[in-house]
Amino acid sequence: MSLLALSAAQLLDRFASSDPTPGGGSAAALAGATGAALVVMVCRTPKTRTGDPGERVRLDEVLARATDAGDRLRRLVDEDSVAYDAVVAAYRRPKATDEEKAARKRAVDAAMAAATEVPLRTAEACLVALGAAATAAADGNPNALSDARTAAALAWAGLTGAAENVRINVGSAGSSPARNRIEALEREASELLAAAGLCAAGPDAPGSGGAGEPPRLK
Numbered sequence: 001m002s003l004l005a006l007s008a009a010q011l012l013d014r015f016a017s018s019d020p021t022p023g024g025g026s027a028a029a030l031a032g033a034t035g036a037a038l039v040v041m042v043c044r045t046p047k048t049r050t051g052d053p054g055e056r057v058r059l060d061e062v063l064a065r066a067t068d069a070g071d072r073l074r075r076l077v078d079e080d081s082v083a084y085d086a087v088v089a090a091y092r093r094p095k096a097t098d099e100e101k102a103a104r105k106r107a108v109d110a111a112m113a114a115a116t117e118v119p120l121r122t123a124e125a126c127l128v129a130l131g132a133a134a135t136a137a138a139d140g141n142p143n144a145l146s147d148a149r150t151a152a153a154l155a156w157a158g159l160t161g162a163a164e165n166v167r168i169n170v171g172s173a174g175s176s177p178a179r180n181r182i183e184a185l186e187r188e189a190s191e192l193l194a195a196a197g198l199c200a201a202g203p204d205a206p207g208s209g210g211a212g213e214p215p216r217l218k
Contacts, residue, residue, distance in 0.1 A: 003077050020088065025080035025119050025165045029073045032126035032158030036070030038151035039063075039129060042136040042144045055139040066132035069125040073158070076122045080165075083115040112169055116178050119165035122158065123185045130155035130189055134196035152198050159189050 003011055003022055011030075014022055043063035048055035090107035094100045133155055137148035166182040 003081065004074055021081035021084050022077070023081070023084060024161055025084065025115075025122065026077045028119065028126070028158045028161030028165065029076035029080055029122045030158075031154045031161065032122060032129055033070050033073035033077065035126070035133060035151040035154030035158065036066045036073060036129040038147050038154070039066035039132045039136050040070065042140040042148045042151070043132075045141045045144055047141040047143075049139050049142055058135055058139050062132040062135040065128055066136075069128040069132070072125045073122065073129070076118060076125065080115075080118050080122065083111070083118045087111040087115050116166055116169040119162035119169075120178060120181060122162035123166070123182055126155045126159035126162065127185055127189050127192075130159065131192055134192060134198060137196065137198060149198060152193065152196075156189060156193065159185065 003014065003026065006014065011022075015027060040063060043059045043066065048059060087108070090104065090111040093104040093107055095104050130152055133148050133152035136151065137145055140148055163182045163186055166178055170176050170178050
């Protein structure tokens with residue numbers, strides 16, 4: 001059964017259980033999916049910021065992007081748990097002989113690669129949702145501005161949560177394609193938030209190489 005087929009209370013109970021899945025990766029995807037859903041709601045509101053036709057055109061464009069990103073993030077809620085379960089299963093493979101050790105290592109490497117790719121895709125979809133939220137905040141109904149900003153906050157949370165999962169999977173091996181990609185996504189997200197006036201971001205914001213606090217949504 002899909003995690004999203006559970007009631008909200010049941011899903012929260014699953015997150016609160018002692019089981020390793022669903023964990024932070026699924027929670028990150030869920031945060032992003034919720035943010036994307038809020039963007040869709042704001043874009044579907046008949047009234048735009050000023051009534052200018054261009055606002056409706058832009059909202060319709062990001063409506064499609066947010067819908068697609070939300071669909072991907074919903075699937076990733078389950079995919080992240082499946083990927084982590086595969087890692088656990090790989091580590092539990094027998095290792096009594098050299099052949100078993102070699103097979104176990106191949107299984108672990110493959111499972112870890114998949115478990116790293118899933119949160120990368122989560123972060124990419126969250127960045128799309130974040131960009132859509134910025135447009136919704138700029139062009140949407142002013143009465144729904146708090147919804148658009150909440151969407152941005154959720155998309156940011158999903159992206160940073162996914163980034164933490166990528167980092168723990170790549171370990172401390174230094175530079176890697178996955179690490180470089182997730183840091184680029186964080187920088188792009190931080191710059192997008194600042195450009196949209198949705199946060200107070202400075203040189204110490206995440207992804208900038210500093211050690212400051214996360215951007216604060218205004």
